[in-house]
Amino acid sequence: MSDKWAPLQAAGINTILGAVCWDQIEQTEGQFDFEHLDGIIEQARDRKMHLILLWFGSFKNGQSSYVPTWVKKDHRRFPRAFIRDSTSGKLKMTEVLSVFDRSNVEADKTAFVRLMRHIRDIDSAHGTVLMVQVENEVGLLGSSRDHGSSADKAFKQAPPSEMVDRLRSDRDNLNPTLLSSLHHFLSLPATARPANWSETFGTSLKADEVFMAYHYARYVNEIAAAGKEAYQLPMFVNVWLSSIDMDRDIQLPTFMTAGGGGHPGFYPSGGPVIDVLDIWQLFAPSIDFVAPDIYLQVYAKILAHYRHRNQPLMIPEQRRDEHGLRRLWEAYGSHGALYASPFGIDTFPDAERDLLVEHFGLLSKVRKYLLDIQADPKRGFGFCFDEPKDGETFNSAPxxxxxGSWRLTVTRGFSFGDVRPGYGIIYQLSEDRFLLVGGGFSVGFESTKSTSLFSGIARLSEVDISDPSTGELVVNRWMNGDETGSGTSARMPNSQLPPMTVPIPIDTPAVTRLAVCEVYSLEE
Incomplete structure (x- = not known):
């Protein structure tokens, strides 16, 4: 890892996610080794960077592959989940610890508490570690629910009264997709007390998912709560999403299974997908937020879903190609994301490292304004434009x-060359002044006042930021004429211009990709 810090820091990245694996720190039961973790924390601290630690304990990607060998080899002490074979109907043991057995959660909890105590001891005075993800993409693959003996026993019992009562009292705040799954439950009289889960929630795959979500949430919450008692850091879980809101423009091989799934079991059943997000938010109170891993879905829709109940937004995994990096601007600019992390950023190809600098370097420079957007989301708007489809022009899909009192229309950047992708954030500095960040777009402004006769651009300046911590702006170039479409729009070109198709060189390449636009309105 020692050779990875400098290029990441040079790209403008100040925080990385790194795994802490149960099988590495507790190879022998009760004996803990944090030497490797200590080295990573020290390296980050020396470079004034931060860490978000990912606890790979009982679960990682719907499996229990990161549990220690002494857990793997003792299925009687540490029972596993069972699924029913779709062909033979026989039960099959899985490599997944059952969330219905106390020995599993107790062993995980013991290790996690030791980890959190150790982080407290070596880092509480420094704050290098910012937060912790508890487990990774939990849920059961291969079946909508666990069919092991402990799971079946729980399924045949009545659901906890706290769950039943809370779902009824919080009905108006539940996601529509969960309400659909709870149709049978909500049709029962309020005084009904069914004898088991099937009588309460019906007999469907989605009812099974509710069962699994509740028990996974309680299992993970118990671990998180114990960890917070040892050291109070924010804690979150991530999620392997279902196929809801899939991006139909992404072509996938038929064998592809990760990153989606049409029903519980094809994606990890019980994980905090949109359909059961409320279950996690209501019954895992020690989890501060649920964070989506976004690869194949419509990015902006998932961001909106995971602001449910106004929870903080973080994307711990996403695409790292240009398609994914452009979407960082939506996450930070329109949804107030705390963090968005392209997956495998430490193995980013050297030949493509300029992409990291292009996006993270500029985001780092405007970090003061990103914090302002988190505090007041109405002041920011983030967006991107992908490679144009056949027939698209610069003003397609504005x-x-x-x-404030302005209606903004954002289009791709106008050019006499090819239509290119673009991205950016618009931040309202004051009533009539806007900070434009990014490249490959144009912005038109129209007053929304009923008394307005005319709207125009008073001034456009390319600027730079002299101090990212304060966001102090300094004028770099005075722009007008072609750069404003003769006063019709503020144009933010890319740093590299496309080849001209018309021999009139009106395009000016961006230098800072930052501009301040002052607009005005003439009133009656």
């Missing part, structure tokens, strides 16, 4: 947003 984006509209109202900010």
């Amino acid at each position: 984006k509209h947003i109202e900010m």
Whole structure:
């Protein structure tokens, strides 16, 4: 890892996610070794960077592959989940610890508490470690529910009264997709007390998912709560998403299974997908937020889903190609994300490292304004434009947003060359002044006041930021004429211009990809 820090820091990255694996720190039961972790924390601290630790304990990607060997080899002491073979109907043991057996959660909890105590002891005075992800993409693959003996026993019992009562009292705040899964439950009289889970929630794959979600949430919550008692850091879980809101433009091989799934079991059943997000938010109170891993879905839709109940937004895994990096601007600019992490960023190809600098370097420079957007989301708007489809022009699929008393229309950047991708954030500095960040787009402004006769651009300046911590702006170039479409829009070109198709060189390449636009309105 020692050779990875410098290029990441040079790209403008200040925080990385790194795994702490149960099988590595407790190879022998009761004996803990944190030497490797200590080295990573020290390296990050020396470079004034931060860490978000990912606890690979009982679960990683719907499996229990990171549990220690002494756990793997003792299935009687540490029972596993069972699924029913779809062909033979026989039960099959899985490599997944059952969430219905106390010995499993107790062993995980013991290790996690030791980890959190150790982090407290070596880092509480420094704050290098910012937060912790508890487990990784939990849930059961291969079946909608666990069919082991302990799971079947729980399934044949009545659901906890706290769960039943809370779902009824919180009905108005539940996601529509969960309400659909709870149709049978909500049709029962409020005084009904069914004898088991089937009588309460019905007999469907989605009812099984509710059962698994509740028990996974309680299992993970118990571990997180114990960890917080040892050292109070924010804790979250991530999620392997279902196929809801899939991006149909992404072509996948038929054997592809990760990153989606049409029903519980094809994606990890019980994990905090949108359909059961409320279950996790209600019954895992020690988990501060649920974070989506986004690869194949429509990015902006998932971001909106995971602001449910106004929870903080973080994307611990996402695409790291240009398609994914452009979407960072939506996450930070329109949804106030705390963090968005392209997966495998430490193995980013050297030939493509300029992409990291292009995006993270600029995001780092405007970090003061990103924090302001988190505090006041109405002041920011993030967006991106992908490679154009056949027939698309610079003004195809414009984006509209109202900010204060102005209606903004954002299009791809105008050029006499090819239509190119673009990305950016617009931040409202004051009533009539806007900070434009990014490249490959144009912005038109129209006053929303009923008395307005005319709207125009008073001034456009390319700027730079002299101090990222304060966001102090300094003028770099005075822009007008072609750079404003003769006063019709603020144009933010890319740093590299496309070849001209018309021999009139009106395009000016961006230098800082930052500009301040002052607009005005003439009133009656």
